[in-house]
Amino acid sequence: MEYVIEMLNIRKVFGNFVANDNITLQVKKGEIHALLGENGAGKSTLMNVLFGLYQPDGGEIRVKGQPVKIANPNVANDLGIGMVHQHFMLVDTFTVTENIILGSEPTKGGTIDIKRAEEQVRELSERYGLAVDPTAKISDISVGMQQRVEILKTLYRGAEILIFDEPTAVLTPQEIQELIQIMRALVREGKSIILITHKLKEIMEVCDRVTVIRRGKGIGTLNVSETNPNELAALMVGREVHFKTEKKPSQPGKEVLEIRDLVVKDARGVTVVDHLNLTVRAGEIVGIAGVDGNGQTELVEAITGLIKAESGSIKLNGNDIFNLSPRKIMEAGVGHIPQDRHKHGLVLDFPIGENMVLQTYYKEPYSKRGILNFKAIYEKARQLIAEFDVRTPDEYTQARALSGGNQQKAIIGREVDRNPDLLIAAQPTRGLDVGAIEFIHKRLIEQRDQGKAVLLVSFELDEVMNVSDRIAVIYEGKIVAIVDPKETTEQELGLLMAGSKRKEAGVSS
Amino acid sequence: MSSNRVTNFLVPVFAVLLGMIAGSIVMLVSGYDPIAGYSALVYGAFGDSYYIGETIRQATPYILAGLAVAFAFRTGLFNIGVEGQLIVGWLAAVWVGVSFDLPKIIHLPLAILAAAAAGALWAFIPGFLKARFKVHEVIITIMMNYIALHVSNAVIRSVLSDKGFKSAKVHASASLQSEFLQSITDYSTLHYGIIVALIGAVVMWFLLEKTTKGYELRAVGFNQHASQYAGMNVPRNIILAMVISGAFAGVAGAMEGLGTFGNISVKAGFTGVGFDGIAVALLGSNNAFGIILSAFLFGALKVGALEMPSSADVPTELVDIVIALIIFFVASSYLIRLLLSRFQKEGK
Numbered sequence: 001m002e003y004v005i006e007m008l009n010i011r012k013v014f015g016n017f018v019a020n021d022n023i024t025l026q027v028k029k030g031e032i033h034a035l036l037g038e039n040g041a042g043k044s045t046l047m048n049v050l051f052g053l054y055q056p057d058g059g060e061i062r063v064k065g066q067p068v069k070i071a072n073p074n075v076a077n078d079l080g081i082g083m084v085h086q087h088f089m090l091v092d093t094f095t096v097t098e099n100i101i102l103g104s105e106p107t108k109g110g111t112i113d114i115k116r117a118e119e120q121v122r123e124l125s126e127r128y129g130l131a132v133d134p135t136a137k138i139s140d141i142s143v144g145m146q147q148r149v150e151i152l153k154t155l156y157r158g159a160e161i162l163i164f165d166e167p168t169a170v171l172t173p174q175e176i177q178e179l180i181q182i183m184r185a186l187v188r189e190g191k192s193i194i195l196i197t198h199k200l201k202e203i204m205e206v207c208d209r210v211t212v213i214r215r216g217k218g219i220g221t222l223n224v225s226e227t228n229p230n231e232l233a234a235l236m237v238g239r240e241v242h243f244k245t246e247k248k249p250s251q252p253g254k255e256v257l258e259i260r261d262l263v264v265k266d267a268r269g270v271t272v273v274d275h276l277n278l279t280v281r282a283g284e285i286v287g288i289a290g291v292d293g294n295g296q297t298e299l300v301e302a303i304t305g306l307i308k309a310e311s312g313s314i315k316l317n318g319n320d321i322f323n324l325s326p327r328k329i330m331e332a333g334v335g336h337i338p339q340d341r342h343k344h345g346l347v348l349d350f351p352i353g354e355n356m357v358l359q360t361y362y363k364e365p366y367s368k369r370g371i372l373n374f375k376a377i378y379e380k381a382r383q384l385i386a387e388f389d390v391r392t393p394d395e396y397t398q399a400r401a402l403s404g405g406n407q408q409k410a411i412i413g414r415e416v417d418r419n420p421d422l423l424i425a426a427q428p429t430r431g432l433d434v435g436a437i438e439f440i441h442k443r444l445i446e447q448r449d450q451g452k453a454v455l456l457v458s459f460e461l462d463e464v465m466n467v468s469d470r471i472a473v474i475y476e477g478k479i480v481a482i483v484d485p486k487e488t489t490e491q492e493l494g495l496l497m498a499g500s501k502r503k504e505a506g507v508s509s
Numbered sequence: 510m511s512s513n514r515v516t517n518f519l520v521p522v523f524a525v526l527l528g529m530i531a532g533s534i535v536m537l538v539s540g541y542d543p544i545a546g547y548s549a550l551v552y553g554a555f556g557d558s559y560y561i562g563e564t565i566r567q568a569t570p571y572i573l574a575g576l577a578v579a580f581a582f583r584t585g586l587f588n589i590g591v592e593g594q595l596i597v598g599w600l601a602a603v604w605v606g607v608s609f610d611l612p613k614i615i616h617l618p619l620a621i622l623a624a625a626a627a628g629a630l631w632a633f634i635p636g637f638l639k640a641r642f643k644v645h646e647v648i649i650t651i652m653m654n655y656i657a658l659h660v661s662n663a664v665i666r667s668v669l670s671d672k673g674f675k676s677a678k679v680h681a682s683a684s685l686q687s688e689f690l691q692s693i694t695d696y697s698t699l700h701y702g703i704i705v706a707l708i709g710a711v712v713m714w715f716l717l718e719k720t721t722k723g724y725e726l727r728a729v730g731f732n733q734h735a736s737q738y739a740g741m742n743v744p745r746n747i748i749l750a751m752v753i754s755g756a757f758a759g760v761a762g763a764m765e766g767l768g769t770f771g772n773i774s775v776k777a778g779f780t781g782v783g784f785d786g787i788a789v790a791l792l793g794s795n796n797a798f799g800i801i802l803s804a805f806l807f808g809a810l811k812v813g814a815l816e817m818p819s820s821a822d823v824p825t826e827l828v829d830i831v832i833a834l835i836i837f838f839v840a841s842s843y844l845i846r847l848l849l850s851r852f853q854k855e856g857k
Contacts, residue, residue: 304738306737306738325740325742326737326738326739326740327740327741328740330740331740336738338738343732343734343735344734344735344737344738345735345738346732346735347728347731347732347735347736348731348732349731349732350727350728350731354724358728358735358738358739359739359740361721361724361725362721362725367721370720370721370722371719371720371721372719372720372721372723372724
């Protein structure tokens with residue numbers, strides 16, 4: 001079998017750090033090849049070498065058997081290598097077509113031939129079943145559609161080999177299924193795909209072969225049909241990984257969080273949380289399942305005081321916390337692992353140590369008479385870094401320099417350490433690898449076992465089903481069903497999340 | 510960490526060197542002798558005790574204006590209004606200086622505090638508008654500069670003088686001028702203001718780096734969302750940051766009113782000190798002690814430049830070009846960092 005891409009013994013060194021240590025990756029024509037590894041294992045470095053953003057310090061790259069030197073992304077484009085970036089590189093105010101042709105515009109008499117470009121885009125879109133409207137503005141289309149525009153960009157430039165960088169991280173379950181169909185269509189048309197991911201389920205579903213790398217070293221290449229998720233996880237992390245986090249049955253106690261008739265409007269005045277009722281008791285984890293955009297974010301922000309709610313009541317241990325300031329709510333006993341750790345969770349320019357006291361900096365021992373006590377602050381930071389296995393050179397390192405998983409561990413350490421009665425975890429494992437996910441799930445269950453109430457919001461059904469003791473399904477700002485994770489299925493949850501009534505979903509109530 | 514610090518120090522030094530090299534090219538092209546020009550500049554800044562006194566005197570308001578800009582920068586704000594806050598501070602200091610008869614121990618601090626309060630009030634307005642209505646502070650502070658200029662001119666004409674062009678001299682009990690300092694510097698205009706400026710630098714460092722409030726202000730400056738999440742009052746911190754920045758600018762004005770000039774005159778245009786404060790802060794990496802150094806450099810350039818036309822026939826405008834080039838190279842510090850890292854790599 002002919003290889004379209006061969007990266008042989010690639011070595012890339014940054015200072016003293018070996019990011020890629022003689023990694024070999026061989027991709028066959030017409031296959032979907034997964035590149036699997038934890039965050040920081042060297043996947044992105046390897047792909048940046050292939051795309052011409054980095055120059056390798058050793059090894060050889062061959063495209064269709066010919067040794068090549070990829071000096072910059074333009075050379076990669078000319079060789080038929082295209083990259084679908086995780087963070088889209090699109091101009092919001094341009095149309096789909098304008099974005100696609102940006103940089104290689106077809107011209108007619110000195111002006112852009114937009115008609116011809118639109119025709120070409122439409123043709124490509126139809127051929128691969130992308131269903132993209134060439135004249136739509138980027139700001140008006142969904143995230144899933146924007147990703148297809150990124151795919152079209154590479155196809156328009158004649159890409160034969162497409163690199164997908166964590167493509168499903170931003171997609172809803174339905175969009176993921178559609179993307180998988182698109183990838184299959186691409187392969188049918190003779191393209192080859194490299195899929196960078198740490199999601200084992202996707203690899204099992206769509207890939208032909210998988211190359212595993214761990215801490216910069218190539219571990220090996222396997223046929224997907226001859227392996228299983230457990231083996232892949234073990235290869236990736238270097239030890240056994242438990243997907244089903246072990247937990248005892250919950251022993252719910254008194255009601256900690258009581259939400260009645262909560263109404264929240266967004267900035268445009270649209271009702272996004274609509275007379276919502278929810279109770280979370282001590283010693284249980286309640287998972288909120290739902291498709292993104294059904295009011296989860298606003299629900300969490302209203303409980304924590306980040307936005308003002310319209311009406312209703314929110315009680316914590318029987319005390320009213322409705323529309324109090326974030327600080328008052330926090331001091332009443334609410335911990336919050338925010339959905340967007342860069343926006344809300346951390347001051348990225350602060351040292352990780354100073355981030356550990358973000359809410360408690362004004363209290364003793366961290367402050368005395370208005371003066372900070374750095375000794376106490378960094379002592380606390382060192383303790384939490386050790387306790388929560390935050391991997392950082394030291395506590396003075398900027399939070400920005402840490403990997404996503406370690407940033408998240410730091411936030412969780414900080415929130416758990418404040419010993420809240422209610423812990424709200426919004427998307428706590430987004431973008432993290434299996435090792436970190438396992439760690440975080442364990443910590444959430446540990447909190448539950450200590451008698452804390454835990455509210456988990458997640459778009460990952462696996463996570464909700466695995467960790468929760470009760471699942472509340474949210475749809476258009478309402479809790480439409482409460483189900484027991486042991487007695488439900490992904491199919492039922494999926495239907496409920498899509499707005500079907502319980503009876504229609506085939507479950508008697 | 511330590512190599513980072515070295516780089517932070519080296520970048521402004523290289524910027525100054527590059528600015529001077531580029532300046533000498535400009536001088537050569539225009540037919541002047543750069544060596545004679547720069548020696549005149551150095552002599553005019555440090556040549557004897559009189560020049561040294563003048564340089565320190567010039568650095569005094571630069572330090573405070575630089576601190577004002579830097580304080581805003583460090584808390585996520587861009588205070589272009591230092592010039593206007595300086596003018597109202599100058600006016601307030603002189604006003605208190607001529608209107609009261611008090612013992613010096615009360616009168617002088619009162620005049621300086623009045624200047625700080627005036628500058629703070631002038632900065633409160635853009636701070637409030639930003640915090641409450643999200644109006645960009647750059648636009649408001651620029652407009653506040655013009656209001657300050659013309660309001661203070663009107664007050665000088667109608668209140669502080671009888672339709673004249675300058676106020677009376679401030680009373681001796683409110684003056685920063687010092688016969689002692691003048692006598693040891695060959696009767697330069699050096700005054701006690703430099704001590705106030707140095708105290709100001711310590712205050713800014715302590716406030717930002719060591720206090721609980723400083724932690725809050727820096728957090729809000731870097732990330733308003735995370736600060737809100739952490740329970741901080743974001744609008745109040747924005748206003749406070751602007752007010753403190755304005756207070757520094759107001760005190761800079763007091764240095765001119767109570768020290769250098771001893772009065773206030775009707776101004777045809779801006780003093781420029783407030784705008785130069787932006788460059789001082791930039792060159793000093795927004796760090797209190799870096800600002801002291803860069804303010805001295807700017808003071809030396811300004812004062813030394815006066816010597817260039819007489820001893821080297823170089824027009825003073827060329828000095829402005831050199832200063833502009835230095836600012837250009839500081840602003841393009843990314844370029845210098847790149848060059849430095851190349852240099853370090855090759856050194857290895």
